[in-house]
Amino acid sequence: MGKPEGEKGPNAAKRREAARAGRPVAPKQAAGGNMVHRKLKYHEHKLLRQHDFLQYEQDSWHEPYCIQKYHLTDREDYRRYLRLVGLIRGLMSHLRYLPADSKVRMQITQEMSKKAYDMGLITDPRGLSEIDKIGVEAFCKRRLPAQLVRLRMAGNCKIASDFIEHGHVRVGTTQVRDPAFLVPRTLDDGITWVDGSKIKQHVSNFNANRDDFVEA
Numbered sequence: 001m002g003k004p005e006g007e008k009g010p011n012a013a014k015r016r017e018a019a020r021a022g023r024p025v026a027p028k029q030a031a032g033g034n035m036v037h038r039k040l041k042y043h044e045h046k047l048l049r050q051h052d053f054l055q056y057e058q059d060s061w062h063e064p065y066c067i068q069k070y071h072l073t074d075r076e077d078y079r080r081y082l083r084l085v086g087l088i089r090g091l092m093s094h095l096r097y098l099p100a101d102s103k104v105r106m107q108i109t110q111e112m113s114k115k116a117y118d119m120g121l122i123t124d125p126r127g128l129s130e131i132d133k134i135g136v137e138a139f140c141k142r143r144l145p146a147q148l149v150r151l152r153m154a155g156n157c158k159i160a161s162d163f164i165e166h167g168h169v170r171v172g173t174t175q176v177r178d179p180a181f182l183v184p185r186t187l188d189d190g191i192t193w194v195d196g197s198k199i200k201q202h203v204s205n206f207n208a209n210r211d212d213f214v215e216a
Contacts, residue, residue: 062136070140071157077180081139088112092128120185144169144181147191168197 040048063078072078091112098105109128117125121138124130140146145160148169154160161179163169169176171183172190183191193200 066136066140069157070137070143070146071161071179072140073161073179078136081136084139085135088131088134092131095128118185119182120188139182142182142184143179144171144176144183144191145179147183147188151191153191153193163199168194168199170194 063075066072066078067075091108095105095108109131112131113122113125113127116122116131116134120142121134122130143157144164145154145157148154148160148163149157153169154163164179164181165177167175167177170192171181171187175194193203
């Protein structure tokens, strides 16, 4: 039988010499180039394939916060709102390079303010300062489930989303089944129950019973 093969590599001789001399030996470098961590096993790599431990967003807490609070069933909705906020702020930063009396700046600012106000993203359509306040939550608050909670038609956004998906809610004259529907300001007063909805019947019966009790 032949002698077993020793450790191979560019530093193998130095490591053997250090071991014979009793000096501490540095850990062997893994195949991936990391001196500390070993190479991941197959099942570990599969479990962690979508995680990046080298890059962390500063606002990583905000995404799960909005998803839970406003019950965003599709995570991409948050990403879309985030991209829209980035586009708005990018446009605003470019407008600030123009003189304050520039006609282009005043026209675009007026159009942006009017559009954001009509969508319900801002409460005061005046100047760039209000548009700068637009964030992801401004879009989340205009979603139909959040509006149902605001009108006290549902206890939370999860229950409101169930009502919407089951076809109990209409906006104006249109039945809406998409919880991601953004309600414009002009339709704030048009949110109600669909005719024939069981929820509407329960609410009507409760209100009628309550009125009879008060009158008695």
